[in-house]
Amino acid sequence: MICPVCKKAMIVVEHHQIELDYCTSCQGVWFDSGELELFLESAELESPSLTIKNILDLPEVKLTHRQLKCPVCRRGMKETAIEEPSINIDICRRGDGLWFDGGELNGLLRQLASKLSTKASTEQRIITFIGEVFKAPE
Numbered sequence: 001m002i003c004p005v006c007k008k009a010m011i012v013v014e015h016h017q018i019e020l021d022y023c024t025s026c027q028g029v030w031f032d033s034g035e036l037e038l039f040l041e042s043a044e045l046e047s048p049s050l051t052i053k054n055i056l057d058l059p060e061v062k063l064t065h066r067q068l069k070c071p072v073c074r075r076g077m078k079e080t081a082i083e084e085p086s087i088n089i090d091i092c093r094r095g096d097g098l099w100f101d102g103g104e105l106n107g108l109l110r111q112l113a114s115k116l117s118t119k120a121s122t123e124q125r126i127i128t129f130i131g132e133v134f135k136a137p138e
């Protein structure tokens with residue numbers, strides 16, 4: 001799959017049978033429909049509001065960057081805010097999947113972790129988790 005930002009080929013990162021497409025140059029991550037739910041579950045951060053269906057229903061926000069095209073259907077994606085303070089993601093209007101710019105996924109995981117628990121160990125676990133999933137290939 002081609003990165004919607006850099007137009008370079010992404011690498012496939014496998015984690016608990018979930019295949020994510022990850023761009024090593026901009027650190028963006030593409031989730032196919034349904035994969036975000038599975039991914040959050042595997043990080044023990046499942047959040048009922050963060051399903052692709054619910055995210056599709058969220059209001060569109062003013063684009064903070066040029067419009068990105070869905071790497072699957074090539075149509076313009078919509079930008080929407082999934083968490084406060086402002087974690088904006090891009091989602092395919094047909095529900096093919098969603099895109100996190102570099103750093104946004106880490107931001108979301110940290111935010112979910114801090115909501116679930118005030119324990120510093122949770123925060124540390126998430127940082128380790130991110131490091132394990134997105135290890136740069138040798």
Ligand SMILES: [Zn+2]
Nearest residue numbers: 003006023026
């Ligand atoms: Zn990229």
Ligand SMILES: [Zn+2]
Nearest residue numbers: 070073092096
């Ligand atoms: Zn699409």
